[in-house]
Amino acid sequence: MPSWFSKVFKDKNNAATGTRPPLGGIDVSEDPEPETKPVPEKRRLLVNAPVLEDAVETAAWSADVRIKARVEKDNSACVLMVDRPILEGHSAWFPSKLKAGTSSLAQTLFEIDGVETALIHGFTVTLTRRPTMHGDWKQLAQEAGNAIRAHLIEGLPVVTPEFLDGLPAEDAILTTLKRVLDTEINPSIAAHSGEIALDRVEGNTVYIQMMGGCQGCAASDVTLRQGVHDAFRSAVPQIGAILDNTDHSAGKSPFYKELPVGMS
């Protein structure tokens, strides 16, 4: 038994002496009028500090392109983090090789066996793989890393000018996605007291905020990926990264902020 356990329960039993009814029966002793009413324990707030990650070491431009890979916890994607920007100001999402004609890097990545989608954003490339692919990501990540490294060393453009020319204006993206939220997404998640709002659009990168029942919900990631992503990309196929800007531990009613009375 842990040492803290016996200490805690010894204290609790001591504190309870004289106030607990006898076991197995009705307390027939006189019930003296309490001098003060018991004060219920206040609900306490749970603060979640951001988890700090050791950033990929950035260095002056050199032939040695350093790339690290991290597989998402649910094994759904692999994020390749490069020591220099790959695509600045915009992001590019490619759902298939057929639709990757505006990016030679994406076309190269789709040559790797198993790659299903590719998202290029800032310093990162995020790959998903076909559901039939199992096992660890090491080989796929290694091949993708080699392809990205070779592309950057050759100094090739990541996307064509046509890709950038074909992007809608930020205002147009904002207006369309707001309509999608109002007419499709929010009515369907209202049953869970959830609400999703557009935070901002930068280039073609979309930042959203999840509120109400969505905030802090363990299923919010699934909602985001399976619901919001599909609806947004159907409405505006040119949008790139869709990022959840929600602090899932803050606000007035996050899903897991308040613990039951007595919990700390």
Next chain:
Amino acid sequence: MPKLNTFDVVIKTGANGPAALPKWAINGFVVEFEQSKGGNGPGETFEGTANPGSFPHSLLIRGPESGQWDIEETKVTYYPNGESPYTVRLGAARLDEESDLNIWHERPQAVFDV
């Protein structure tokens, strides 16, 4: 979640910090650190070791009894039963008499060079 034998915590305090040493809480029970050094006054660093020896569904640093506690950074090293230890670093947080810091985090996903 694995059984957690022991954890070490290092807490760097910023501009505001309480005079009393911090306590930790497991599954709702508030406990003092079994070993500690340093402090959590302004600019100080506190180091503590605790031995939960149990399966936490919540593991917290208790907020101060009064005033504010500005934590600059928290480093927690976990020693799960039968597994290798791991460390998680947490960024800035502000605690008061009605709040606690969540320090229960799973092992971070491994990052590898490609």
